[in-house]
Amino acid sequence: MAECHPVGFRWVMEAKRRGATIIHIDPRFTRTSAVADIHVPIRAGSDIAFLGALVNYIISNDLWFKDYVVNYTNAAALISKDFQDTEDLDGLFSGWDVEKGQYDPASWQYEGVEVSPAAGHREMFSGEPRAERGAIIAAEKHDYTLTDPKCVFQILKRHFSRYTAEVVEDACGISKALFEKVARALCDNSGRERTSAICYAVGWTQHTVGVQYIRTAAIIQLLLGNIGRPGGGIMALRGHASIQGSTDIPTLYNMLPGYLPMPKASYDTDLQKYIEFNESASGWWSEFPKYMVSLLKAWYGPAATAENQWCYDYLPHITGDHSHMVTVAAMADGFVQGYFVMGENPAVGSMNTALQRKGLRQLKWLVVNDFAPTETAEFWRKAPEIASGEIKTTDIATEVFFFPCAAHTEKEGTFTNTQRLLQWRHKAVEPPGDCRSDLHFIWHLGRRLKELYRDSTDSKDRAIRDLTWDYGSKGAIEEPEAEQVLAEINGYDSSEQKYISGYKELKSDGTTICGCWIYCGCYKDGVNQPARRKPASEQNWVAPEWGWAWPDNRRLLYNRASADLEGKPWSERKKYIWWDEEQKKWTGYDTPDFIVNRPPDYRPSPDAKGIDTLSGIDPFIMQAEGKGWLYDPSGLLDGPLPTHYEPEESVLKNPLYGQQCNPARMEWVRRDNPYHKAWGDSRYPFIATTYRLTEHHTAGGMSRWLPWLCELQPEMFIEVSPELAELRGLKNGGWATISTMRGEIEARVLVTERMQPYVQNGTTLHTVGIPYHWSYVGRSRGNAANELTAFIADPNVSIEESKAFSVQVIAGRKRSDRRAAAGGPLNESDSGGPERDHPPVQEKPGGKHGLKAGKTELTEEA
C-alpha cells in the first residue's frame, strides 16, 4: 500500500501513530513492510491457504462474534441436501457439468429457495432463465443454533477445518509461530470494542482465484463482525485514480451504469424479460425497473417512450464474454477491426505483450489517446519484433491515430475513490497545444457521429440519432461542461422540474431521468456536491460535507450492522448508527444505510414483497435476504466457498486437493500463449510475481516520460534474494535474462534480503520479483515484464493471473538472436507433465480463439 498508494497510506500511518497494529502480508519486504508491525512473507499464489487458516483459527478457537454472525450473516441458513464440498470431492464442488464444462450451482442453493446475488454473476442460475427468482425467500430454512450439519456455519467449519497452521507452513512458507501472531493480533483487535480493516490492492485480484481471495477476506470480516462498522471493512485500493468511478459508470463490457447488467442477446430479448431476469423479488434489487427506465430516459430522452420500451432495443446486447483478453485473442485472429485505447497501454501493461501486439497488427485502425506516443501507439515501428526484423513495418496495415490528452490538472470532473467518495477536481490551466480532455474527445466524436447520421432513415442508426447529447461547451477549445454531465448522472424529475435528491425518488414511468442510480443526489438541489470542501473542524468526524459518497452520501455501507439487534451501538467506542426510539428512526454520524423508519423489531409478513421483505435486523440490504454471505449460494462461477488452488503455473503440487487449479479458470490454448507444466517444470523452476514501484505509474505512460521520476528508478530490474543470486550466479547491478515460453527479457539485478526463499518440505523455493513499468519507448526504457506473462484468468471477472507464475532466470544479457514470442513458443511445448484437472474437468469444451472456459463464456461472432 505504501508502494502503490503512498497518499492513502498516510492514514495507515496516522492509525499507527494512534496505536493501530499494521500487519503486512506480501511475498516481498516492501516500503509497507518497512513501517509495519508484522511482515509476513507469503508464497505468491497461496493466499487462500493462509486466509482459510485464519477462518479455521477463528472458528476453532471460538473467537467469532456470535450475535453478529447468527443474526447478520447467512450462517444459520440451511443448504441444499445435494451440496457436496471440495472436502468430499477432492477439490471439486458438486454440480460440475461435464458437457458444459462449468458448474451448475443448483446444489449450492439454500434448501428450497433460489436467490440471486447482489453482485457477481446475477444471471447465473440453474436451468433456463426464468422470472421471479427469490420470490419465495421467506421460505428459507434456518437453524439458529448453528448445529445442523447442513447449515452454512457447519459447512464453513468443515470446509476450512483442514486449513491449519501446518498447512500454512507447507503451502505458504509461513512459520506456525508467525501465523499465530497474525491470527492473535487480528482477533484481539475485533469484537464489540474494536474493529480491523483489510486493505488489498489490485495484485490480490490478479490470480485465477482472485475473486475467491477477496471472498475469504469477506468471510473473516463477517465472522469477526468487521463489516458495516467504523474501522472495519475490506478496502479495495484500485489501480489508479477513479478506477472505482469507471466501475460505477463502467468502461466494462458487461455492465451499464450503477451495476445494471448489460442485456444478453440470447435471452434478454425485450425490456420485460430483461427486467424479469434481473430484478429481485426481495431486497433492494426489487427496485431494478426504476433504475433501468430512468437510465434509458437519460440516454434517449423524448424518443424513449413506454410504447417503444424506452428504446431498450438500442442498447448493445452482448453475445458472450467480451473482456480484454477474449477480445485481444479474437483481434489476433483477425476478428476485430478497430480499437480505442484511452489512458491505457496494453502493449506494456497487459498480459503476453507479444500477443497483444499481434492483435494490434491485425487491426484496421487504432486510436491511442495518451500524454505521449506510448508503446501501444508505437508498436508498428519500435516493438522488439520490428527491431529484430522478424516483422516489417511495411507489412503492418493498421492505421494508427494518436491524440494527445489533457492531464488531470487541465480538465475538470470527478474522481471516485475506493471509499466511493466523489471529489470534484477543478481545472488549473488550459491544456497545451492539441491536448484535449477525454470528455472533449468523446463528446466531439459523438457530435460528429450524430452529424454524420443526421439524415439517415435506416432504423439501425436510430440509436445514434436519438441519443441525447446536448451538453453545453465553453472556451476557445469548446470544452464540454463537465458539470452538466454530472447533473445528468444525478438525475432530473421532469414532472416536478427539479433535480433528483436521492435514488428513492426514481420512478419507472418515464418521468425521471438518471444517468446512474447509485449517484443520485450528487447534484442535489442543483449543487455540485462532490465540490464541497467543508473542513473537518466544522463538522462531525465522518465529515459528510466533504465531497459526496454514493449511495446517498453514505460513507460506510451496511452501517446498520454497527448497531446490535435492538439498534443500540455494539459499544460506545464504536458508536456509528443507532435506532432513536423517540424519533422512531435510525440516526447517527452517517446516513443510515437502512430503511430509515424501519424499527429493529420489524419482521416481514410471509407475503411481503420488495423491500418490505427486509426485517429490522437485515443490515445487508442489497442481498435478497438482507444477510452477509459467509457462503455464496449463487453468483460465483467457481464455487460457493473459497478453496485453495495453485496458480496455472506453480512450483508445487496442490497440498490440499487432487484438483490442482481452479477448475473454472479461463485458459487460452493457443500456440502464441503456451503454458508451462502445472508444477515442477524444471525448465522454469522459480516463482515470478510482477508489481509496481512507487516511482512509476503502471505501464509508464505517466511516468517514464518524466526525468524527475526516471532518475529515481532509471532502469528495468528484477529483485532476487542473495540465495537465488548465489544459485544462479547473479551479480548485484549486473544483468539477468528472465524467460518463460511466451517471451524472454533482460533486466538489471538487484540482490536484496527483502526477497527471501521459502523452504517447504526440504525444498527451497525462490521468487523473482519483476516490476512491470518498462518497455521500448520513453525516457527510461527496458524490457517489459509482461512479455513473460500469459493469457490465463479468473472465471468470474476475466482478470489475468500475473502475480504468480513460473520463470527461468540466468545471468547475463539476452541473446540478441532470440526474438520475442510473436509467432509461437520459445521452448518445446508441454507434452506430458502432471494434470491440472480431474478427468471430468479435462473434458471442458474448447471455444473460439483458443479460449477454454466452459460454455457460457464462449464468444460468438456474427
Place this chain on the structure above:
Amino acid sequence: MTATGFFTDTSVCIGCKACEVACKQWNQLPADGNFFSGRSYDNTIHLEATTWRHVAFVERSLQLSGQITARPFSWLLMSDVCKHCKRAGCLEACPTGAIVRTEFESVYVQPDVCNGCGYCVVCCPFGVINRREDDGRAWKCTLCYDRQKTGGEPACAKACPTDSITFGKLDELREIARKRLELLHSRGVHEAYLYGMTDDDQPGTGGLHAFFLLLDRPEAYNLPPEPAVPTKGVGASWGTMGVAAAGMLVAAVAAVRSVEGGKK
C-alpha cells in the same frame, strides 16, 4: 522572526520520494540522469547541487525493536536535507557574503552574489552544498525561502504523505520531537533518538534547524557521528598554535642561552 525548520521523523518515512520530486519541481532543478545504482531503491545516492532532498534506503540484517519479521531484517528509510546549522560551516566560509542567515534563521545562498569559489563546499561537515557543473555556483536547499515569504511551507514537507517531514517553528518542532521520542520509547523502540536537535546534542554545529529522529547510528544513514564546522576548531587551533609558538620561543631562548653560556 522566529526560527523555522524541519523535523524529519524517519520512523514514519515510507521512502516514496515525493519530497525529492516536489523539491525538484518547485525549485525547477534538473534531473541528474538515469543511473541504476544497485543500492536498494536509492538511485540518487546523496545530496547534490541539483538534489536538495535525498531519501536513503538502508537494508539491515537486523531486527527493529517492536517489529516482527520472518527473519532478522529491517529497512530504514530517511529523507536527508540541508541541516541549516545554527553554526553553518558554509556561511562562515563564504568570502563574498553570498550565503546569509535569513529572517527565518535558515541558511540561504544568494545566487546573484555567489561567485562559485567553492570554499563552502569543503566547509560543510555533512557534504550537503556543492557547485553545479553547468553554472559553477554553489546550490543547496533554501528551506523554500520563497514559499515561506508568502506563508507557505516548503514543498517537501507539503508533499510528504505521512508527515515524516514536519515543517514549523523550531521550538514547537523540538516539543513534537521530544514527545514522539517518548512515545516510541514507551512502545519499545529503544533505538530511536534525536540527531542534532540542540546544541547539547551536537555542539559541533550548535544544533540543527533540520534535525532528525533516527533508528540506527548516524553512519548507517551516511551522516557524521560528530559533525563540527571547521571554525569550531579555530579557538583550539589558535591555542595549539599559541602553545607551539610559546614552546618555540622557550626553545629559542634556551638555545640562545646555551650558546651564550658556551661563550662564557
